[in-house]
Amino acid sequence: MAGNWKMYKTAAETCAFFHKFNPLVAGSAHCEIVICPPSVNLSAAVEATRGTRIETGGQNMFWEKEGAFTGEISGNMLKALGSKWVLIAHSERRQYFGETNENARKKILAALDSGLTPVYCVGENLDERQTGGTHQVLESQLTGGWAGLSADRFSKIVIAYEPCWAIGTGKVATPEIAAEAHRFIRDQVRKQFGAEPAAACRILYGGSVKPDNIRGLMAQPDIDGALVGGASLDPDSFASIVNF
Numbered sequence: 001m002a003g004n005w006k007m008y009k010t011a012a013e014t015c016a017f018f019h020k021f022n023p024l025v026a027g028s029a030h031c032e033i034v035i036c037p038p039s040v041n042l043s044a045a046v047e048a049t050r051g052t053r054i055e056t057g058g059q060n061m062f063w064e065k066e067g068a069f070t071g072e073i074s075g076n077m078l079k080a081l082g083s084k085w086v087l088i089a090h091s092e093r094r095q096y097f098g099e100t101n102e103n104a105r106k107k108i109l110a111a112l113d114s115g116l117t118p119v120y121c122v123g124e125n126l127d128e129r130q131t132g133g134t135h136q137v138l139e140s141q142l143t144g145g146w147a148g149l150s151a152d153r154f155s156k157i158v159i160a161y162e163p164c165w166a167i168g169t170g171k172v173a174t175p176e177i178a179a180e181a182h183r184f185i186r187d188q189v190r191k192q193f194g195a196e197p198a199a200a201c202r203i204l205y206g207g208s209v210k211p212d213n214i215r216g217l218m219a220q221p222d223i224d225g226a227l228v229g230g231a232s233l234d235p236d237s238f239a240s241i242v243n244f
Helices: 011-024 039-048 075-081 091-097 101-113 126-130 134-146 175-193 195-200 214-218 235-242
Strands: 002-004 033-036 054-058 085-088 117-122 158-161 203-205 225-228
Touching: 011 039, 011 054, 011 235, 033 085, 039 054, 039 075, 054 075, 075 101, 085 101, 101 117, 101 134, 117 134, 126 134, 134 175, 158 175, 175 195, 175 203, 175 214, 214 225, 225 235
Parallel strands: 002 033, 002 225, 033 054, 054 085, 085 117, 117 158, 158 203, 203 225
Antiparallel strands: none
16 A cells, blocks of 8 residues: 655654554554655655554656756665655656656666666556547556566566546546456556466556545455555545555
């Protein structure tokens, strides 16, 4: 269960969140719990979760280890802060910052080289959904992002399906719609890497996940977890999702 805080919370608000959240999930051994705060708050998040099962991740990274890339952060920097995860190609990165499948591929490789677990985000927009292009979009994003990876390296990746039309809109893909997309993604993994990697691959659903719809989503056999946006900002709300 992963929370993406996007551009919310200060360091003080980060500490206040974990002060309340940590006890609520102290006995939650059934899943991995990850929070991805803004990079300026990663140190505060790492310190606030020390000694717990909660892990932290970056929301983005650059594919070079270092250099004259003003405003960027490397995988090694995230790792040095104590993070173990990083989101790659979130739909907002694609929409507002020109993220491409090729850029995502380079970031995935760099994340793996840094010892981070990349969460590779894929999903269609409303127009693509309505015109029947969902599978074509997913196939293009998947094959572009994992191009050149061996089955062993791919096994270290988590995939997040996030239909853009359901992110921050209040609209949520029904469990059946989400499950169909997850099945398609797993089939693509099977075609590329084989049956065992496909069965082991963790695929998260992201898109207006809330405490009142998490149970129906998680009842689907191909949905392995959630990438939660707005509902992860409130400790009670996110704890309810974790403990569905």
